[in-house]
Amino acid sequence: MKKLLLPLAVASALAGCGGGETLEDVKNETPTVVPQSTVVFDPGAGEISVPNDLLLSGTTDGTLNIPGEGDDYTNPQLALGALDGWSTQMPYAIDFDFSPGVSLDATSAATPGNVRIFEVVMGADQSSQTCAQVPAGIACEYVKELNFGVDFITQASGNSVAVVPLKPFTQGRSYITVLTNGLTDSAGNAIAPSSTYASVSSEDPLVTEQQLSLQAVINSYEDVIVGGSDLSKDDIVYSAAMTMQSAGEVLGTIKSLLAASLTQDSLPKPEMMIPQQPALTVGQVFAAQGMQDINPAFNAVSYEKGSIVLPYYLKSPQGKELSDLNNTYWQANCDSAVTVLGYKEQAGEAFPEQPVSENDAICATLSGGQLRDLSLDDKRHLTKYNTIPKVQSYRNIPVQVTKPADLMTLNAIRSQLGLDAMSMPAAGWPVVIMQHGITSRKEDMLALTAALSIQGFATVAIDHPAHGERGIDVDNDGTDDFNATTGSVLAYMNLNSLLVARDNLRQSAADLLGLRLGLNFANDPMLNTMDVGFVGHSLGAVVAPAFLSMTNAELDPQVDPLFKVNTVALGSGGGGIANFLLASDSFGPFIQGSVLAGAGTDESAAFGAFLQEGAVSSCAQFIDNQEAYVGCGYQAFLAQLTAQGDTASLANIQGLLTQFTYAAQTLLDAGDPTNYAMRVNAQQTPVYTSVVVGDGMENKPDTVIPPMVESNPIAGTIPLAMMMGADNAAQTQLADSPQSYLVRFSKGHHGTLLTPAANPQAGASAADSAAANAEMQQQVATYLKSKGTILPITNEDVIAQ
Template sequence: MKKMLLSLAVASALAGCGSEDTLEEIKTETPAVIPQSTVVFDPSNGAVSVPNDLLFSGTQDGTLVIPGEGDDYSSPQLALGALDGWSTQTPFKIDLKFAAGVSLDATSAATPGSVRIFEVVMGADQSSQTCAPVPAGIACEFVKELSFGVDFITQGSGDAVAVVPLKPFTQGRSYITVLTTGLKDSEGRSIASSSTYALASGEEPLVTPEQKSLQAVLNSYENVIVGNTDLNKDDIIYSAAMTMQSAGEVLSTIKSILAASLQEPSLPTPAVQIPDQPLITVGQLFAMQGMQNVPAMFNAVSYEKGSVLLPNYLKTPEGTELSDLNDVYWQGACDNAIAVMGYKEKVGEAFPEQPLSADDALCHALSGGLLRDLGLDDKRHLTKYNKIPKVQSIANVPVQVTKPSDLATLNAIRGQLGLPAMSMPAGGWPVVILQHGITSKKEDMLALSGALSLQGFATVAIDHPNHGERGIDVDLDGVDDFNASTGSVLAYMNLNSLLVARDNLRQSAADLLGLRLALNFAQDAELNTLDVSFVGHSLGAVVAPAFLATTNAPLAAQVDPLFKVNTVALASGGGGVASFLVESGSFGSFIQGSVLAGAGTAESLAFGAFLQDGALASCADYISNQQAYVGCSFAAFSAELAALGDTTGLANIKSLITEFAFAAQTALDAGDASNYAMRVKDLNIPVYTGVVVGDGAQNKADTVIPPTVASNPIAGTMPLALLMGATVTSQPQMTQAPQSYLVRFSKGHHGTLLTPAANLSAGATAQDSAAANMEMQQQVAAYLKSKGTVLAVTNTDVIAQ
């Protein structure tokens, strides 16, 4: 246990050493001396910039220890206490302290070498024989230096230097950020260490055990850097370690358990059930829904309903208010490994080697004895020390299936398109799994079934959790209390509890894993379940990388084909969820207004009063729609502050939103697409991505998920596609080996993949939207048909050059 955890009493580590003010001697004799500019670091007074691994101090389960942490993790800041590390992708700031009239030299902040980042191996890392016995928190081995301009950049940000990742840090790895004397203030002087840091990182012996522990930590940081680089200790003014979250390990465990179910009778194997039923066509379904002039190809596509039993790791809410969703996030089925190891060390031979219950036996069996269910861990946070999620219920999930049916009609249309006639392959129709967007439903993806049927594909789709037929009716009155398709978007993207939002994303990916395996047992000879592709739109594209990186990861030769997805097409998705939501044209003002309204600051109180009175003048038309009213009011309130010249208030609001985005992205990271994108690339999964970037005039870029995000170069649709290995192109492509492509559309809008309808608020006319819809659907279908070797571009008028 002592090797796993290093006890650092950060709050008292420097007790008796004095604070910044008492230790900093400033002479007041003439001539006046301008106080030295320093890096803020004063743990005894809570002044520590994050990310910083000192916040693992005192952990009992390998998660961050956040001041004020209890049992309620709904606050964005407190949610960090459920995590085993920091965000791999969100920009962060290191605060600096300046005297009046002095500021940061922004040029020095953006100069390579002023800030350097190094990957290291920390103590207690079991992957290293050298570091495994070293106490956790101690820097043990040097790995490499990250490259400025390739891996990250830095820039000035008020009284701070900002570090902006250009690609995600590696999950589970540790890094040390070093500030050097190259960082200058406006007086041309090198910024100095805080007196606290100078004492704790020095060689002079300190007094108390806590002080010595902190000194050992900081010395280990500097020693591992100085011993392996051109830096010396005099160059270093600050250093801090940050360990990244272990994103993906829980989903990998879920896949392993699904695979184990193929041989273990006690673990249920999911299977798609398609009962006998009167067959109808997609066209008939559209007509029943009121659609006029249904295109003929939809009348040649059959429509069936089935179901599949899937494990649900989200708890069932006990009430009907949105706040009742705040604690339904995933939890571990077992005690975490740290608690088990500590208990075993404490009781010695009295430790029960054999399981004491059925749940204990399951934990023991699935973890090789590392995890147990002995009542040692009341939080059950899922981390790298606790990877097995608890199954809260088994969900009976409706499944939608389409297949080409009237081949005469389909082949007639193919002939008009210059395509040869087709027939069902001997092994059945290849299958495309379709996944819809947020506030949408699986039936909306039927819009793709015509184009895909023309290329000889069957399709299968389910709803996301809390969408469509998977809404939650808590009081059993026949009306869903939580359904993002018919009610509030917060039923899924839960801004009131970001751990729940994260785990809704993970549940979507886990459901797709279960569905992919379940297809193999559908007992439908017309479906070739060993030839499966995937199409995701919006939220469906957001959860896709987590699903793809997990389902295609090698596990065992006999089961890998049962999980494999061959080719992928995504539209209007993105990574960096917190960043793109804050800057979304559709959701951004609502999210920023919601954050401001609940902040409790002076600006927050003023905004609360504005919501009750001032906003009515310009936002009265939206009063019946909370989301629209809050969004309109935030925009009006910000405009009023700008008109009044209240730059301080606007700066405070911006700082508040930045802090929220940092905490939110950190909480969401394990479910975020960017953390899985490079795994998709490494697995050589061909991925087509379509995104509307606009024409620079009337037709706007995607107003829901922005193609790029100003505050975070990793966030948005285009960075995600590039991380997955896409090549940007506007021309037709034909290759021998599968390739990934990013196609930018000048016309259309967020929903263009599914609808030819106009979107006047996005500047997309009916004519342009219809043309872009046809082009995007044809590109997707041809790309999947060729398994990623053909990109068919036929209408360049809707493509951005």
């Protein structure tokens, strides 16, 4: 940890300040013979394309230094200052400056070799003994070049070149993007470096210490690339480093702390408790909800309610407005290691080697002395340099439990299915943890319990944070003030504070880790807690990879079996959350309208006025539902602009949404399943995924989480399944060892895993939805029962071929 602090001189150079000649002076003194098309790069004027590690310059806690960053992290652009790096999965653009009438040659922008990306090791990286001693911000070692067409592609995007990842970058790793003089403008001239870049990339020494520091950074980029590739310095017109943000370190710490609770009395051990209660069946629960025509199999499944106490890392809101949730995101329990190191170097002998408080001692003990609580770091952002989250409270969370009960009825059904009679195994019923979708609740997952009980499974389920029985009652008056199930979806997917949305996702994963461990101490011998599977639907499938990659990560041979999940079934999930939400037929118009309404632009004002007047005629039916009204109004507003031929406003709105999507996805990355999917694959956890792709006619693809996202090829349901190692399956699969599969359904809709009901908006008829529902549930139950070796496909009429 010796050289984590980036040189403050680089930060000064970015601002163009310091004694003597400045970068601006050097730029002005560089002669310009003819107008050239150049790469935009003028840090002193704030003109740099992101992602760019120059924004890590001068960091005191290991996070990005975003101009204008303060204490309010609701602005997505400024909230990037809470992160330790950039998005692993977002396309990014590098801008050019052209003379009037000149543009980027699109063919050169899409030609392999003109834009190249290299993985490198940066200074202060503790994974390399050599680089650990090199100052942070300096490129140190060449690792490899990424492959065009395999790892990424490039294309023209207006007056920019867009880099589109085909695979996510590896979290925590560093990369350098290089533009070469193979890029040309529409006049056929090679793109040139900006005068500023030409100055600092030169090996001729500049004047001031600040200039020399920035020159050392850029020269290090080019030296490492030239030393490891076939490029020469003359080929390079631009280079920029980008360090991907970390993902998983914080959840990994949470797992370690949960494991430590087994031996440390100071940490509460999660234990699932089921009290004595009147006997109920799932069928009776459905009847009490007013359901009709209940499948008799549900009357053979017992229903119980238990509870478990788990750590809660989200802060409690102090008011009842949605804005009161904005600062409830997770915070670290300690000062950042970067901050501690900087203070230690400054304080010298005055640095307190012994703990100054109980929490300081905890921080030091858990981190080997790298973390302390000396009140140095008032932001307390969770990063790879600060991985211990602060427990804000412990919550008593309701747990839903079902078990096969009436074996005579269940075995009669098994006989009809050609299955042998079953009895409870000596070790108890194997368990399936179930996790519901957004705006749903754990009780909705009961729809799977008949199919799972027929295969001999017990089930347990909890609500996501701010859902179902876990709504937030600020004043304890018995009425929830925030509940995504009965109220606004923004209680969980907080668009006003995306750090909160990220940490709701992480809280869901952390809760599942606690539930999995707590199962082992349940007071019910009928549960075999050494044989556990998982089913997730919608949001439950979205948070699953984070949970699975952590719960199945090796920690200790004695502890690992207590966390193990052996087989998984996911329905209608997806990765690239910001991307798929904006592309969603269900959520997209509302989210896009909300972003536009809050942007503070001329188009925002016009949209606000339109909602007050123009939208009433076409959206009056939604006037009592704000989310539906905003979504409807947004679509009507775009239609009006299109009819008026107002291409300028439409372009401004699209630009605004592009900026929002980049910032939003970057902020959500640490909770996004894309950043955990490859770990699930590496751990060889067998995963079944179902997705509705539609029939190309009336039955639409999933209208909530799209199977694919046009703007990002690694977002959506299908790319996530592929990253977890799935093979496409359209016929029955029989394997000797566990396999992962993706089944594409031509019929049904987003909720078909749980309901046979039609969805007219999705073009899914009652008959087709019922057939797809039966097929999905049989596939899930059989796949889990076979531990991933059998996938039955019995009704190919609902399967996309």
